[in-house]
Amino acid sequence: MQKNSKRDFGSFHASNVQELLELPETDYQPPAFPVSIPKFNDYQLETGRPCRQKHFLLEEDCTFINHGAFGGVLREAMDSTHEWQRYVERQPLRFYDRELLPHLVYVTRRLAKFVCCDPTDLVLVVNVTTAINAVVRGLDLKKGDVIYILSVTYGAVKKLLQFVCEATGAMLKEVQLNFPISSKDQVVSLVGETLDPGVKLAVFDHIPSNAPVILPLKEIIEICKNRGVPVLVDGAHALGTLPLDLKSLDPDYYVSNAHKWFCCPKGSAFLYVRKELQSQTRPLIISHGFGSGFNSEFIWAGLHDYSPFLAxxxxxxxxxxxxxxxxxxxxxxxxxxxxxxxTSLWNTKLAAPKEMFGCMALVELPPQLYSSDTTVTYSTGEAIQNQLYHLYNIEVPVKCIQGTLYVRISCHIYNELAEYERLGKNVLEMCETKMNLVQNVN
Structure with a gap:
């Protein structure tokens, strides 16, 4: 294509993206689907094993109670990606040059409605890591600036923030959140006591990965706003598990994965940015949409497989x-x-009150499972996790939180109580046989 031709991907098409997203619902006409998109209007929800067999691709013999790690795709959504992929290859130019962007606009409009925000404030990205990188790289960080996080912040995000702080001279302030947590007031008080006015950015996980308590974000964001601190919320685990209402929550930035609890194909997520901050938030890949508006800049990142978004x-x-x-x-x-x-079977406790957990929880493992003479570390938990998998084909993570080992259970619609009973009994069996787990880390 010629750079300034009417059909140029970076001018005509990109400007249309903004126009289509700004149209009121009454004036918007979605494109027709060239593939079948199943609906579930007359479907009576089956849960547990029947749901797993009908709607998921998980191996039958695995006790899979670790949905929180990488999700698990809905069978019908995976089928849809394949159908989109086959359609694309029938006439690639027609799809990428004439059809793709209107379809991405339609997905964006529907998803924005689902999470209660303006469609012009939301863009599709491949994962939360990409979204957070785009936000943080857009900050004008200088020597002495402070980024605030809690100790439960996701490890990859901590590394990103450490990297940008080292490169710019900014400082990373990490505040310890102690476990077990007594109540949500403990979290609110901690932020209130340790967050200083003038902080460049505060980053909070809606549901931390290693310690999956639902943080009291409404109260935390209120504290940040009163002190003039922009808030980035890492909601990687939120879409599908929480009734998201971004208009009510009112963060400055919000990111979430669709491939986790929402069960979309891998490579689908979203980034929400408050309008006032969109001009400084640019995609990591600059392409044809540059200069045509916030949504246009993100919507095309070069040629790749867009079917996870469309599904x-x-x-x-x-x-x-x-x-x-x-x-x-x-x-x-x-x-x-x-x-x-x-907790009854093992005579142990939770890492936080039950009401602070949603679809995941931290349950303390019986201390007799591992040697009391050994310092409990990440490797201790990894050894137990590996034993559960290799001996019993149970897939569940074991987390070391401040010297205590917990299993992080995940509960989706395809899970049922019998799977957790199996976990409970097998852990007790491991205790009785006094397996030297710590010696078998490798």
Missing amino acids: MHVNMNFWEDIGREKIQQYMYKLCRDTCDLL
């Missing part, structure tokens, strides 16, 4: 047709029941 229609249909509350209520109840089951 999100299937997941949104699933959650909307069945009812997101019905799905979340099942997951929450299963998590609470599992917490009761395991």
Whole structure:
């Protein structure tokens, strides 16, 4: 294409992206689908094993209670990606040059409605890591600037922040959140006591990965706003597990993965940016959309497989047709029941009050499982995790939190209580046989 031709990807098409996103709902006409997009209007939700067999691709013989790690795709959504991929290859130029961007706009509009924000404030990205990099790289950091985080911040994000601080002379202030947590007031008080006015950016996980308590973000964001501190929320685990309302929550930046609890294909996530901050938030890949508006700059990152974004229609249909509350209520109840089951069976405690957990929870392992003479470390937990997998085909992470070992259980609609009973009994069996787990780290 000629650079300034009417059909130039970076001018005509990119400007149309903004126009289509800004149209009111009454004036917007979505494109017709060239592939089948299943709906679930008449479907009665089956949970547990029947759901797993019908809607997921997980191996039958694995006790998979680690959905929080990398998610698990909805079978129908995976089928949709394949159908989109085949359609693209029938006439690639027609798809990429004439059809792709209107379809990406449609997905963006639907997803924005799902999380309650203006579609011009939301862009599709491949994962949360990419989104957070885009936000942080857009900050005008100088020597002496401070970035504030809690100790539960995701490890990859900590490394990013350490990198940019070393490069710019800014400082990273990490505040220790002590476990076990007594209540959400403990978290709110900690932030209130340690967050100084003038901080360049505060980063909070909505649901921290290693310690999956639901942080009281509404109260935390209020503290930040009162002190003039911009807030970036890492909501990697939020989409699908929480009833997201970004308009009400009102963060400055919010990111979430769609491939985790929302069960989209890998390579689908979103970034929300408050309008006043969009001019400084640029994509990591500068391409044809540059100069055509916030959404246009992010929507095309060169030629790659866009089918995970397009398949999100299937997941949104699933959650909307069945009812997101019905799905979340099942997951929450299963998590609470599992917490009761395991703490009773092992005579241990949770890392936080039950009401602070959603679809994941930290349940303390029996101390007799590992040697009391050995310092408990990450490697100790990894050894136990590996034993559970190799001996019993149970996939569940073991986390070391301030010297205590916990299993981080995940509860999705395809899980059922019998799986956690199996975990509980097998852990007790490991205790009885006094396996020298610490010696088998490697």
